[in-house]
Every structure is written in structure tokens, then in C-alpha cells.
Amino acid sequence: MTAATDYFASVRAEIERRDPNQTEFLEAIDNFFKTLEPVFEKHPEYIKTNILGRLTEPERAFQFRVPWVDDEGNVQVNRGFRVQFSGAIGPYKGGLRFHPSVNLSIVKFLGFEQIFKNSLTGLPIGGGKGGSDFDPKGKSDGEVMRFCQSFMTELQRHIGLDIDVPAGDIGVGGREIGFLYGQYRRLRGAERGILTGKGLSYGGSLARTEATGFGLLYYTEALLKAQGDSIKGKTVKVSGAGNVAIYAIQKATELGAKVVTASDSNGFVYDPNGIDYKVVQQIKEVERGRISDYAERVATATYQEGSVWDFDVDYDVALPCATQNEIDGAKAETLVKNGAKYVACGANMPCTPDAVQVFKKAGVLLGAAKAANAGGVAVSALEMSQNSERLSWTFEEVDNRLKDIMENIFAESQAAAEEYGLGKDYLAGANIAGFNKVADAMMAQGII
Known part of the structure; x- marks a missing residue:
């Protein structure tokens, strides 16, 4: 046991004592703590000032x-x-x-x-x-x-x-x-500026609707590029059929990939010719219907009940865009068997700890949610800037800024992983890069 692991255990025990039934929160804490040990070994002042004890308790x-x-x-x-x-x-x-x-x-x-x-x-x-x-x-x-x-x-x-x-x-x-x-x-x-995601007629930003899905693909392309690869020509599985999934499908298609699935809470559609995001958008955003309607309108598509991650078909890239813990260990094994080499998370914490371990063992590269799906909040912050300036930027200007932000997020995650000798563990890299900035700010502001 190192000083860092002792410290993590004591903070974790105190959180569980206070909130023993908050399983999702405890899971997020566990996943985060696992990646920070080299940081705390290098910075013992974080232990002395109990920075995690403070950071894990909401203000x-x-x-x-x-x-x-x-x-x-x-x-x-x-x-x-x-x-x-x-x-x-x-x-x-x-x-x-x-x-x-x-x-x-x-x-x-x-x-x-x-x-x-x-x-x-x-x-x-x-x-x-x-x-x-x-x-x-x-x-x-x-x-x-x-x-x-x-x-x-x-x-x-x-x-x-x-x-x-x-x-x-x-x-x-x-x-x-x-x-x-x-x-x-x-x-x-x-x-x-009090809310973001507003309509364009009362202070909203162009590209905000598309931001999380587009940003997910900008991050994914940066991830693949770092491996000497490209999203172009890849077969992609997407889960979900909401805002993130729709625009992830659109941008993946524009970048030359073929997306073959979309899903909702009842089941999923498979289209070997590629999902048409405009049809999904009409069904889900305009008509507020079910994804099964897609198969009734597109002749090449079929609908099945159950999880899209249990569906046995070959593909290269997984983009879980539905909800937390949608990919467990068994589903991750199916993903590996189907030949997927990359997973980038459009949803928040869509992969269980068991799934993450399966990916690591198989060499599947994982883009963490806090990095890969940050496009939405990034453009929300850009919307705040536009509101403060009383200006509206063009779609291209916002989209270019979004692309730069997502590429920088991957670069910072990659650099952090390399700095601490973690290889291609981009999940740990994202946790460390995000944590370091907050920790530095907290240390500078004293014990508050």
C-alpha cells in the first residue's frame, strides 16, 4: 500500500459512510480514484491538504x-x-x-x-x-x-x-x-446568458444543437489519427437516438464512416447500408416516436428488441451515446469479438468498470466520456461568451472553435498519459489532465 492508496481508501470510506446508497456516485469516485495514484505520489501536498476530501463533497x-x-x-x-x-x-x-x-x-x-x-x-x-x-x-x-x-x-x-x-x-x-x-x-x-441551449431567436448559439455529437467525432478522429488511422471507411455502431446520437451519426457519415445502428430504450435498428440521420431526426425530434419506426420507413433496415451491444455484427468503432453503464463486461466481450478497436463515449459513464478492464486487456482504445463528449458544454460556454458580447458567431466559427477544443482535449489527455508513463490509457490521461487544473486552482485559493 502506498501513501496515495491509503489516502484514497480513507476518503472513499468516508464518502460511503455518509452516502452508502449512492451507487452511481460511488462508482464514479472509484473509477476516478483508480487513475490518480501516480499524480498523488508525485504531489504529496494534495494528500496533506485533503484535496479529494474537499473535491468529492459538493459546495x-x-x-x-x-x-x-x-x-x-x-x-x-x-x-x-x-x-x-x-x-x-x-x-x-x-x-x-x-x-x-x-x-x-x-x-x-x-x-x-x-x-x-x-x-x-x-x-x-x-x-x-x-x-x-x-x-x-x-x-x-x-x-x-x-x-x-x-x-x-x-x-x-x-x-x-x-x-x-x-x-x-x-x-x-x-x-x-x-x-x-x-x-x-x-x-x-x-x-x-442564464441558460444555454437556447433557441436562436433569444440568444442561442449556432452549432449548439450539433455540438456534443460533432465534438464526439472530432475527438474520435483525433484519437484515430494519433494511431496513424482515420475514421474514413470505418464501420461504426452507435447507441441511442437522441441529440448526441443523431449528430454523431451525421458527422461520422460526413467524415466517410458508415454508421449501421441506432437505438432507444426498447431496441435498435440495423441498416447495413448506413443509418440516415435525417430519418432518425424526423422520428425522434419532430414526431417524438420510437426508433422502430425507422425500420418501417427504410427498406434496408431491420428492428430488434434488446441492447445494440449484444448484436453480433462486425464493426470498427463503438460510440455509446445512450446512458450510463450501457456496456457491461459481457457486452464488452461481444464488442471485442466483433472486431471493434476503438470506443469513444458520447454518453456519461456508459462503460462499467468490468467493461473498461475488458477493453484494456484486449487493447481496445477508450475515449473517456469527460473528454469525448465535452463538445456540448464547450459550445455552451461559447454561447455564454456570445451572450456577454451581445454578438452571434457564424456556424463555421463556432464549429471551428469546437473542433479545436476537442482536438486539444485529446492532445492534453495523451500528454498526461505519456507524462505519467501510462501509454495509451487515454481515460486516465483525461482524468489527470482535468484534475490537475482544478487542483492547482484549489491550492491557489486556500482551504475553502
Whole structure:
């Protein structure tokens, strides 16, 4: 046992004592700690100042009641959350997730990851996350509006331009951001920078909708380029059919790859000729339908229930863009058997620790979520800059900045891995590169 591993064990034990049932948060902590040992061996001052004990405890966390009235006149009640994890390098920044699975553990896991994702962008934004166990699926526009208005009535007490700037996440798209912003404006006045992911007519940024998916491919291309390879000509599996997946499919296709799958919570479609992102976009974003509808419209496609990662077909690149822990050890073994050499995470923590070990053993290169899917928050921060300047940049300008940011994220992750003798462990490299910036800021600001 080294001094670092002893220290990690003591911090981990204290977190579990306080929050024994927060399994997702504990998993995120475990995954992160595993990669930091060489950093703490080199910097014993981090142990002396208990930097992880401070960093793993949110600066503040809010849980609140969200009452709203459905279309039948019945009063419903949901829980709302906002966790402001670390403001060491800038105002809290992170999405709002509306999904039945949302609880404090999930919000804390997402917020903790967000600290280092935001750090990697090189932009001055801290880490936070929020949301509710409200499910917008199957709700009318009126019901979603009334919920969002009630949610923002409480949230507005805790956010501000230089304090906390939320964005969207799963279940929170343009419709929800619009309702949330409208209620904030009614209560507090017009502050365009208070939310990101806004519509173009009221302060949004071009390329924000595409940012996470496009950024994922810019990162993936940088990863492959570092191996003397290219995404062009590759066969790609994508999971999910939401915002990230749609624009990942688009950009992968534009870069010369062939994406053969897309999925939702019920099942997946397989199209050997390549998924048409425009059809997926029409079904999921316009009609709010199911991915099974794709197979009814595209003659070459078939639909199956179950996980896309159990589907036995050869491919080169995996882009999990659905949700956390979607690839476990067994699914990772199938991925390896199918010949995939690269995994880049569009979702947050989509691979379990067992899956990560399978990839390492097989030599599959893994792009960590906090690095590979940072494009969304990067362009959110660029939206904040445009709002502050009272200017709108062109799509090309934003997209070029996004590409530069994602390539820099890979380069910094690669450099950190090399500095600590970790070879091509880009997951560890991303953790270390993101952590170092936050740790330096915390050390400079004293014990706060």
C-alpha cells in the first residue's frame, strides 16, 4: 500500500459512510480514484491538504418539491435537484436531466464528472448538474410547460450569470429550455446568458444543437489519427437516438464512416447500408416516436428488441451515446469479438468498470466520456461568451472553435498519459489532465 492508496481508501470510506446508497456516485469516485495514484505520489501536498476530501463533497446541493397540474386537473409532485459541485475555475456549468431515474446519486455522479469535463475544455467553467425525476415522454406541451415553470420558480433562487448557468441534458431539449427561460425571465428579468441551449431567436448559439455529437467525432478522429488511422471507411455502431446520437451519426457519415445502428430504450435498428440521420431526426425530434419506426420507413433496415451491444455484427468503432453503464463486461466481450478497436463515449459513464478492464486487456482504445463528449458544454460556454458580447458567431466559427477544443482535449489527455508513463490509457490521461487544473486552482485559493 502506498501513501496515495491509503489516502484514497480513507476518503472513499468516508464518502460511503455518509452516502452508502449512492451507487452511481460511488462508482464514479472509484473509477476516478483508480487513475490518480501516480499524480498523488508525485504531489504529496494534495494528500496533506485533503484535496479529494474537499473535491468529492459538493459546495452545495439543493433538493426541492416541484408541484404541477396535469391536463386532467390533477396535481402531480416531482423532485428537483441542483448540485453545485466545484466553482474553483468558474461559475457552475452543467445540464438539467428530466428522467424517471434521476435521484441525488445520479446528479452527484454527473456533477462530479462535469468538474473535469469542463476543466478539459480550457474554458473558465466549474462543475454542476441538476434535474428532476419528471418524465417528459408522453406529456403534452402544456404539461411540460407547467412543470418547467414550477421547476424554475425554485431553481431561479440558486442560479445566476456569474454563479451557475444550467443547460439541457437527457429529456431537456429546446422546448424545455424555452419554457425554463421564459419563467426565469418572468421572475427575474431578461438575462440571456442564464441558460444555454437556447433557441436562436433569444440568444442561442449556432452549432449548439450539433455540438456534443460533432465534438464526439472530432475527438474520435483525433484519437484515430494519433494511431496513424482515420475514421474514413470505418464501420461504426452507435447507441441511442437522441441529440448526441443523431449528430454523431451525421458527422461520422460526413467524415466517410458508415454508421449501421441506432437505438432507444426498447431496441435498435440495423441498416447495413448506413443509418440516415435525417430519418432518425424526423422520428425522434419532430414526431417524438420510437426508433422502430425507422425500420418501417427504410427498406434496408431491420428492428430488434434488446441492447445494440449484444448484436453480433462486425464493426470498427463503438460510440455509446445512450446512458450510463450501457456496456457491461459481457457486452464488452461481444464488442471485442466483433472486431471493434476503438470506443469513444458520447454518453456519461456508459462503460462499467468490468467493461473498461475488458477493453484494456484486449487493447481496445477508450475515449473517456469527460473528454469525448465535452463538445456540448464547450459550445455552451461559447454561447455564454456570445451572450456577454451581445454578438452571434457564424456556424463555421463556432464549429471551428469546437473542433479545436476537442482536438486539444485529446492532445492534453495523451500528454498526461505519456507524462505519467501510462501509454495509451487515454481515460486516465483525461482524468489527470482535468484534475490537475482544478487542483492547482484549489491550492491557489486556500482551504475553502
